[in-house]
Amino acid sequence: MELWYTEEHSDNVRFSIRVDKQLYSGKSEFQRIDILYSNEFGTFLTLDSLMMLTEKDEFIYHDMIVHVPMAVNPAIKKVLVIGGGDGGTVRELARYKTIEQIDLVEIDEMVVEACRKYLPTTTCSLDDERVNIYYEDGLRFVRHIENEYDLIIVDSTDSFGPGESLFTKAFYGNCYKALKEDGILVNQHESPYYAAYANSFKRAHSRIVEFFPITKVYEAHIPTYPSGYWMFGFASKKYDPVEDLKADEWNALKLETGYYNTDLHRNCFSLPNYVKRILEDSDE
Amino acid sequence: MELWYTEEHSDNVRFSIRVDKQLYSGKSEFQRIDILYSNEFGTFLTLDSLMMLTEKDEFIYHDMIVHVPMAVNPAIKKVLVIGGGDGGTVRELARYKTIEQIDLVEIDEMVVEACRKYLPTTTCSLDDERVNIYYEDGLRFVRHIENEYDLIIVDSTDSFGPGESLFTKAFYGNCYKALKEDGILVNQHESPYYAAYANSFKRAHSRIVEFFPITKVYEAHIPTYPSGYWMFGFASKKYDPVEDLKADEWNALKLETGYYNTDLHRNCFSLPNYVKRILEDSDE
Incomplete structure (x- = not known):
């Protein structure tokens, strides 16, 4: 068949x-x-x-959403993950012994349960004692939190459907408030190639720049996503993702990774002209 | 329908x-x-x-196969293009007023004729007076040439079919001989993601390193190619593609490009770990 x-x-x-x-x-x-x-x-x-x-290429996405911020501020101790019910982001975070608390806010418990059963390679750290799982709406969860997290990772679905509220100004403003004074927000940022995704990409960026003093976008090749060319947003109160990279510190951890390395970290922020033009348009 | x-x-x-x-x-x-x-x-x-x-994304491929070597050695005057019957590579080369001669060796005249009729956006410079078109086999053409070209661009089809001979040791050895003492060879280098392409990628690299003292691989995102993640090889007798980049000189030319820029040039040579491992295996 x-x-x-x-x-x-x-x-x-x-x-x-x-x-x-x-x-x-x-x-x-x-x-x-x-x-x-x-x-x-x-x-x-x-x-x-x-x-x-x-299973073949999730390492690319999870490497890039976790190790980029962790190599900029290796002192990160308290992390909020919004979405990410498959557990892959938590798995990569849990490899850092210095992280003390990981709060995972996933709206859909059935996703976590299904992944626990069929995708143990991504859910393997959900029972780590530092991990707390909340089955709640991300926007509602973050609304009442102030000055609490070193890092927020938005590991959402697309900007339509259940993930929609995670692409709004209200959400980004609340994330800003929930972060400490040197906090970092990383989010999956859609793709610049096909028109519908490029619009989400542009809109997400234009909303984040309203709140954070430092906002950069970085790229990865994820062949099973639309166009294979995927973007992440790095928004930060204090650290520049390239100038403040702690390459030696990160390399001293000797974490084995399939995609990420500190040379690539410096370079994934250098974008093609057509992508830069979309971002410049969205800044206007 | x-x-x-x-x-x-x-x-x-x-x-x-x-x-x-x-x-x-x-x-x-x-x-x-x-x-x-x-x-x-x-x-x-x-x-x-x-x-x-x-038409939507050919600019990515042609930017990366032409502007990368041209920004390393802006003094390039004589160029051999093998394959590339669509004319896109010649179009980008012809934008450099300093180039004096472009020899295009395409095995299949019907490709050129069809593209002239239906793809004028890529064939638009084939009648430039500096361009000579030879309808010949690339390997045969290059065999009897010595110390002639500053740059050879292999703009071939895949490593199976009519392009097969352009992935052989005999071909790379003849390219080495046909290049001047500071010559550069750039070739499309397949993709590291799906197994059949990854094998071609690995084999091509292992054959080129036998002839050239400097051999590096660089990446581009081309959504309509398999996996969307494509590689180019930069083989050179003298110039390192990153250390010898003439960014200021290239930027002074004020060429408008949709993908390439000199920041991205420095960075497209920083590859993900899984790709580096394939190359390391092929060096053994």
Whole structure:
């Protein structure tokens, strides 16, 4: 039998993966959750039919969303992760012995439960004693917090659907307030290539710059995401992501990584002209 | 009607583009040539059903294959382009007034003729008076040349099919001989992500290092190529692609580019760990 998962990257572009087996399908209060197995990518998770992660390349996303801020401020002790119910971001954070507390706020408990069962390679640190899981709306959670976290990571779905509120001014303003005076906010920042994603990318950036004095965007190649070219936002009260990189300190930790290294860290902030132009437009 | 062009990026992965119209289809002595129009990507060219270029993102490939070597040695005067019958590489080279001669060696005249008709945005400089077109096999052309070119650009198809001989030791050895004492060879270098391409990538690199004292690999994001993550090889007798970058000189030319800039130049040589490991394996 030929069984194919297909995602529409735009009305005119489709990306299809041959599926060996559907492992799980469920419908939560918030979204449809599917976990499938492919010979090419291993087990992969989709939400509302959109690709979230595959075993083959999730290391790229999780390396870049975690190690970039951690190498800028290795003294980070208290971290808030919003979204990220698959556990991959928590797994990478938990490798830092110096981190004391990781609060994970995931709106959808069914995502965590399904991933625990079928994606143990990403959920493996959710039971770490430093991790607290809250099944709540991220915007509501962060609203009443002040001066509490060193780092907030927004590991959200796209800017439509359940993740929508995590791309609003209200959310970014509350994140600013919830961060300490040298706090860092990192978020998945969509993609600059296909028009719908490029609009989300531009809008997210223009909203964040209203709150944070330092806002930069960095890139990674994630082949299973639309266009394969993905962006992250680095917003910060104090640290510049390149000038304040603590390369020697980070390298002394001897963490093995599949994608991230400190040379690449310096360089992933140098963007192509067409991407810079989108950001300049959004600054106006 | 639904009309879709589909490319298999591996046995398990398909990339599909909605086609508005098929503009041309021909069969030459060497390959099948198709030119189609898509609302998303504009006009695009396939050879033996594999994506060669689209109007939407060809600027990325052509920026990176031309401006990287030109910014390392702005004194380049005589250039050999092997492959590249679509004319995009010649177009970017022709923007440098200091280049005196561009020899284009394309095996398949039908590709050039079809592109002249349907892709004038890439062929627009093929009639520049500095350009000589030879419809010949690249390996045969380069075999009898010594100490002639400042730059050779291998703008080939993949390492299977008509482009196969352009990935052999015999070819790289002859390119070395055909270059002057400060000559540079740049080639499209496949991709590190899907296994078949990663093998070509590794093999190409291991063959080039046998001839050139300086061999580095650099990256670009080209969403319509398999995995969206593409590599170029920079092999050189004298110049290091990063240390010898003439950023000020290049910026003084005030060439407008959609992708390339001199910050990105420094940084596209910093590769992810998984790619570095493939290259290290191939050095053994």
